[in-house]
Amino acid sequence: MQSNELIKGTLTTIILSLLKENQRMYGYDITRAVKEKTQGKILLKEGSLYPALHKLQAEGLIESEEEMLGKRVRIYYKLTKTGKSRTKTQIQELLTFLDTIQELILNERPLAHG
Amino acid sequence: MQSNELIKGTLTTIILSLLKENQRMYGYDITRAVKEKTQGKILLKEGSLYPALHKLQAEGLIESEEEMLGKRVRIYYKLTKTGKSRTKTQIQELLTFLDTIQELILNERPLAHG
């Protein structure tokens, strides 16, 4: 996902989350959306994105639809019913996780030692 | 780090952050601290923690000091000077990253299509 190797594990949820709002997106589209929405702080790589999309499709969370632009193929993805419900829980889990880490990092104070 | 594979990449910063506040901790201690501070939501595994500690030491970010309790060894770790400075930047990077993801997930709204 880029520079700081913090990310692993969030990519799937990011994709699902974007598809939740935009209904229909293709790979390159997702790359751009993430770049813009994060002011370039997160840059998806094609080598991460496409395999992730294929995996989500294999798991039945998203489905694809091909479209031609002149001679070029564009593959749109959208959430399946299962995907929609899964998206909700994954977003919730991610947000909880982010809060947990934030609390752990910020709320530091020396432990009572036993 | 447990159940949800969200985590990868944050472990090091968590360890450094705990050492920043507590000056001196040993492995088992860190496991317990994380468990308590996150209400059991994050459970470090020994198979993750010890190698991580060894790596941090090899990188010169922490240093160790052995202590005997009866016949048992306890290995305390504390931040080196380099480690202290690195801790600050890593915490800052992690917090920025958490914000970025949170914004990306929460601040969704359909893209203007171009």
Added chain:
DNA sequence: GATATATACATAGGATTTCTATGTATCATT
């Protein structure tokens, strides 16, 4: 017309991270 860049997909193999499983050993509790 040639060249560079953006668009649009894809995959193999590598690097990194954390986990599972396993091992050793002491100490406290039942």
Added chain:
DNA sequence: AATGATACATAGAAATCCTATGTATATATC
């Protein structure tokens, strides 16, 4: 005597994302 908590350790597996590479069309620039 047995169990569980404390305390360390490592090998190998599993998962994730990246680098590098490849193909091809469309657009902008020189």
